[in-house]
Amino acid sequence: MIELDRxxxxxxxxxxxxxxxxxxxxxxxxxIVRKTDTVARIGGNELVVLMTExxxxxxxxxxxxxxxxxxxxxxxxxxxxx
Numbered sequence: 346m347i348e349l350d351r352x353x354x355x356x357x358x359x360x361x362x363x364x365x366x367x368x369x370x371x372x373x374x375x376x377i378v379r380k381t382d383t384v385a386r387i388g389g390n391e392l393v394v395l396m397t398e399x400x401x402x403x404x405x406x407x408x409x410x411x412x413x414x415x416x417x418x419x420x421x422x423x424x425x426x427x
Contacts, residue, residue: 347374347415352390377414379407 356364374384374394383395394411396404 346387347392347394347412373415373418374411377411 352364374392378384378394379396381397385393385395387393394408396407399407
């Protein structure tokens, strides 16, 4: 499961328009997961990546890789980077 850090802060500080800008992170995930993985939103700021055909070590390595790549993403909004 992936929880978007500071999502509520963005909504409350910059407004829902800024929060809506961040929501397409699931699209970003679709671009970096394997073709056999499934990405789904399960809550307002929570997403899940279903990874099949991986043992525990490979699953953890893949999850770490996704986290690293997702943390490198820069989300921009009309007033600047968030």
